[in-house]
Amino acid sequence: MIGVAILGSTGSIGEQTLSVIDAHPERFKVISLVAGRNVERLAEQIIRYRPRCVSVQDISARERLLALREGNPNLRQSLENVELLYGEDGAVTCATASGVDRVMSALVGFAGVLPTLMAIQKGIDVALANKEVLVAAGEIVMRAVAQSGVKLLPVDSEHAALFQALMNLPRQDVERVIITASGGAFRDKSRAELQHVRVQDALKHPNWKMGNKLTIDSATMMNKGLEVIEAHWLFSLPFEMIDVMIHDESIVHCMVELIDGHFVAELAPVDMRLPIQYALTYPERVRLAPSRLNWQGISKLSFRPIDFQRYPALKLAYEAGRQGRSYPAVLNAANEVAVRLVLEEKIPFLAIEPIVENVLNRHQVRSIETLETVREVDRWARQAAEEEAGKWMVPYSNKKMFD
Numbered sequence: 001m002i003g004v005a006i007l008g009s010t011g012s013i014g015e016q017t018l019s020v021i022d023a024h025p026e027r028f029k030v031i032s033l034v035a036g037r038n039v040e041r042l043a044e045q046i047i048r049y050r051p052r053c054v055s056v057q058d059i060s061a062r063e064r065l066l067a068l069r070e071g072n073p074n075l076r077q078s079l080e081n082v083e084l085l086y087g088e089d090g091a092v093t094c095a096t097a098s099g100v101d102r103v104m105s106a107l108v109g110f111a112g113v114l115p116t117l118m119a120i121q122k123g124i125d126v127a128l129a130n131k132e133v134l135v136a137a138g139e140i141v142m143r144a145v146a147q148s149g150v151k152l153l154p155v156d157s158e159h160a161a162l163f164q165a166l167m168n169l170p171r172q173d174v175e176r177v178i179i180t181a182s183g184g185a186f187r188d189k190s191r192a193e194l195q196h197v198r199v200q201d202a203l204k205h206p207n208w209k210m211g212n213k214l215t216i217d218s219a220t221m222m223n224k225g226l227e228v229i230e231a232h233w234l235f236s237l238p239f240e241m242i243d244v245m246i247h248d249e250s251i252v253h254c255m256v257e258l259i260d261g262h263f264v265a266e267l268a269p270v271d272m273r274l275p276i277q278y279a280l281t282y283p284e285r286v287r288l289a290p291s292r293l294n295w296q297g298i299s300k301l302s303f304r305p306i307d308f309q310r311y312p313a314l315k316l317a318y319e320a321g322r323q324g325r326s327y328p329a330v331l332n333a334a335n336e337v338a339v340r341l342v343l344e345e346k347i348p349f350l351a352i353e354p355i356v357e358n359v360l361n362r363h364q365v366r367s368i369e370t371l372e373t374v375r376e377v378d379r380w381a382r383q384a385a386e387e388e389a390g391k392w393m394v395p396y397s398n399k400k401m402f403d
């Protein structure tokens with residue numbers, strides 16, 4: 001039995017991880033569940049999976065979870081021998097608890113950095129969905145992976161695809177890799193049309209059902225930018241060798257171009273349970289019943305190059321990635337703040353890119369030696385992004401009033 005810690009168990013990846021575990025009860029045992037504030041959903045998971053360690057985002061979420069025991073004898077009983085923690089320390093304790101063989105790192109944003117890093121340092125294999133971990137702290141995380149010799153298994157569908165496509169290819173034969181992008185909710189809109197979009201429109205992704213931050217990141221294409229940086233770290237690829245193409249159908253997840261002109265591509269259904277399962281069972285492959293490509297329904301596979309004028313966030317991410325050092329951490333933190341404010345309807349969708357760009361321009365680059373430096377950079381960038389966002393808030397709320 002593989003003992004699993006799920007960081008972000010109430011999220012989109014977390015829930016799909018549990019459904020993979022449901023499909024193979026003889027293989028997996030849930031040891032830890034880490035969630036944010038959705039304590040109602042977490043309570044159901046605790047009753048069903050009986051973890052030994054549970055952690056929530058903060059003390060008030062812990063209190064709300066404890067309050068749910070009233071009138072719920074199943075929850076009361078299920079919590080009896082559980083270590084019930086909160087905050088970053090709680091997430092670290094759950095990620096590194098005894099009996100954990102593999103961590104599913106699926107928190108969203110910077111919150112996942114420390115628990116993921118601590119699990120790696122403890123010698124625990126990690127299935128990585130939380131791409132922001134590598135964007136913010138790639139250098140430190142990859143150094144820890146090399147030192148501890150653990151497996152860092154990609155869950156993002158494009159990276160799971162690259163992991164498989166590159167597996168048997170000699171590195172000197174690879175000319176470049178291409179990761180595909182669906183184009184997000186606004187792929188058919190011009191930039192002028194984006195002036196008037198609302199949050200609820202941005203949250204309608206054409207192909208995938210994902211968490212809110214990621215759905216907004218897909219609409220700006222910042223998500224693909226974060227993935228380019230993630231691919232750089234996971235596969236030691238220079239940025240010149242990583243390209244992106246828009247592919248409406250989300251069936252081809254990556255292509256590897258070889259020096260003689262051949263291409264090796266990976267195709268898979270639009271179903272995150274495939275990469276999740278492979279990251280949990282690797283190196284073994286296990287049958288996953290319902291997920292098959294339905295070739296009857298596929299009449300075309302289309303590919304378009306990226307227009308960087310249309311998607312400036314992707315350009316910013318490439319630039320931050322190429323500059324390296326503290327720039328990617330700044331890009332990530334500024335983007336997290338801007339996306340949160342868009343989701344709270346305090347700034348317009350089109351404010352994200354200028355906020356990130358201005359924060360990057362204001363940043364005095366630093367070399368990244370320790371996690372403490374990453375944290376300092378992250379804190380600075382969040383503060384700077386709040387300041388930049390302030391310029392958008394009053395005009396936006398006035399505009400909304402008169403709309």
Ligand SMILES: NC(=O)c1ccc[n+]([C@@H]2O[C@H](COP(=O)([O-])OP(=O)(O)OC[C@H]3O[C@@H](n4cnc5c(N)ncnc54)[C@H](OP(=O)(O)O)[C@@H]3O)[C@@H](O)[C@H]2O)c1
Nearest residue numbers: 008010011012013035036037038107111129130131210211
């Ligand atoms: N969804 C996908 O299809 C997909 C595909 C590829 C990669 N990814 C990556 O996987 C990660 C997760 O994505 P998602 O779509 O699953 O996000 P999501 O649905 O928003 O889930 C995020 C999870 O993290 C928890 N959380 C957030 N902040 C926390 C904190 N400070 N402390 C503890 N828990 C916290 C949330 O808890 P509550 O909900 O309880 O508050 C939730 O369980 C992201 O980095 C994303 O880019 C996702």
